[in-house]
Amino acid sequence: MSRTAEVDLNVVDWLNNVIAEHGSTPSALIPVLQEVQKKHNYLPEELLTYIATALNLSPATVYGVATFYAQFSLDPKGKYIIKVCDGTACHVRGSLPIYEAIRKRVKLVDGKATTDDGLFSVETVSCLGACGLAPVITINDQVYGQVTPEAIDLIIDVLEKREGM
Template sequence: MIKNKNEIDQVIKKFIGKKGSLIPLLQEIQSIEKYLSKPMMRYVSEKTGIKIAQIYGVATFYTMFRLKPQGKHIIRVCQGTACHVSGANQILSRIKRDLNLEGENDTTEDKLFTVMEVACLGCCSLAPVIMINDDTHGNLKPDNISKILKKYN
């Protein structure tokens, strides 16, 4: 069953038959659904005639696409050079510890947070930096993390 079917159909209609439109099509769908599920990729394939293998190939090749549901709040942990040398890894470890994220798991069980490691966020003078949704938090120390995360609960 496809959620937001009408909205998705409108997006597909906008791109159908246009050359080179698969990436922008998937981006728009992801902005509606927050991720690309297998049923959604199958639906796009049926509607557009694009082979499912091609859709899956694009969705798995580009890091901007997500194949799993995301949390309500997205935490981007900068791993650029300035942040890296200023302790980004300790910040990341502390975030994961506070959120009980183990191994490859990047989303909390309650789907409140998803943690991502990203390249330079463009505010290196504040290193180490994280962004939570559109909010920038800089000059971080591991001990600041719990207090910051509580604001988003």
């Protein structure tokens, strides 16, 4: 797995500021992780080890918290994050066939969530709160309502074209 996501020049400096802002105490863990998630789109292992050192926690505990919450990801995410709503309304209107259609289209196999080229991440979410538009997906926070497996092809076509594929 590629771990070379863009870590900018002063990452340690930046992280120190974040930690200083929230305090070097165990209770600062979740806010600090949220900031890292926001900046990098995932939680790089080496930064988690650093955070454990700085907050005087065991790395196992930091890993436990990072894996507990769905808002955190330990793998680098793709450029386009596709969220398929699988709340009750979307589920009964066929969200799973759509989920499968997307995975098939972007060629995701073996339970992977992100394509090898780092372009797409596909995940399900519990409810996007747009049940009237069911089934719903979002791509980088843009909402697509009443999607069908056929519509998926069109949507992905557009994105791939934009990426020059």
